[in-house]
Amino acid sequence: MSGWFFIRLYTIGVYLFMFLPVGVVVLLSFNSSQFGSFPMEGLSLRWFVELWNNDAIIRAFRVSLLLGALAAVISTALGVLAALALVRYRFRGKNAITTLLIAPILIPEVVLAVALLLFLRWLSLPRSFVLLLLGHVIFTLPFVLLVVQARLVAIRREYEEAALSLGAGPVQTFFAVTLPLLMPAVFAGMIFAFTVSFDDITGTMFWKPGGVETVPTQIFAMLRNSISPEINALGTVMIAMTVALPVLGMAVARWMAARRG
């Protein structure tokens, strides 16, 4: 079994490569030294306190949270409706429409960013929060669609057919049967969309109005100077958030599935 031993060693190596740099960020965020680098001088929470007192960062957090929440709700609404049509109905041109709907992740995000910016500029609309939101909705829509579509395929049609045959209308059937069954997927799609939006920097750098920063663009702006311990602390907060959120999401999805029996 020396082959398997080698594979295991290789895998451990790759995991270390993935997690070591991230671990160093977390470690350094607790460094009491005034430079954001080694050596570790002592453990301290001072950089988290500084973070909390940094207005620019708190503002960026507010923008990112609002943007992510709105983008997630809108793209999930659009994505669920589209997934229903694609999975539950037969019609011509389905493949072409599917490709069109996932196009935002197939074309380079830079091109997406330029296109939207240029179009709104042509309409004489300046950069604004709305532009940022529209961009994030377009960019997160394919992720929601793919997640919801994958789950919807697994939900048996018989439940819906039973409701329809018992006299419920299509809208009533959707709200009474399909949606409750689909809730874990809707939830998963929403969290996915939120995280993608919260993490986005490529498009956001094009779309954001002057003076408005999201958390990633704020970090990027702070990197211009030098790596300060505050960035490591901010990174630790982001890691804690982005790791906790999907775990929480999975727990809720599982709880919802378990409650239904």
Next chain:
Amino acid sequence: MGEPAGSARPFILLSPALGAITFLLIVPVFFVLVYSFWLRSSVGAEIPGFHLDNWREVIGDAFYRHILFSTLRIGAITTVLCALLGYVPAYFIAMSKTRHRTLLLLLLILPFWISYIIRTMSWINILGVSGAVNQVLMALGLVSEPVQMLYNEATVILGLVHFLLPFMVLNVYVSLDAIDPNLADASRSLGATDFQTFREVTLPLSLPGLAAGGLLCFVLAAGTYITPLVLGGPRDAMFANLVFEAIITQLNWPLGSALSIVLLLVLGSIVTVYNRLVGLGQIAKSFG
């Protein structure tokens, strides 16, 4: 199954999403194409019309060609490294019979959720002048002064591999997990060694996943401008950096448009070829 063909209902359900894609993506991309034929006057105003000047510059200038080739090279190297680094862990998780498989899988998906900019900048802590590696080298007395390891093409590739590896691992895992284990058993019972079984049965059956992961890695790597800005030097600009530079810094919209169209055509043609050969459905499987 399904509703009778010709019903309007699916199109009503699709209309919000299709409307959004049409007005926020398709029409805008068309505008980029139109803009690429406009001109920018010396005072900064745009002159509508059908001018080939931007295109002559983008296609004729050796500078742009050089950056395009180095972008494709960086994308290709990143993809190969992701495949080499990503296949083995995916194989390990798919084939292992431990109870901790779910945990391993969770760990595998975890980096997806950790911020791109944080993961990119985390390498500054490792390789920077006062980073971990330099501290170790100095402590061991191997060097007397910190070594400058950052801000070159190699660190750009390193950052991209670190960012894109989970895409590769997940896609390969999905295709390996779907292989019927009886096939490998049958191969072994017919006298093939483990390695022969891997080469003749498992590897060919996992190629669609490898291709899907490779496409994502290549397209995402070749379309980035953030990683070169954070981990690259002034000479490591990639093609998307040119777009960013033209649009945001120089406000030269027509030139930025032409550059965008070039990037779209180059990467779009790769996606199209992939769609013909493998089909985009393979990527969707990772979301199941």
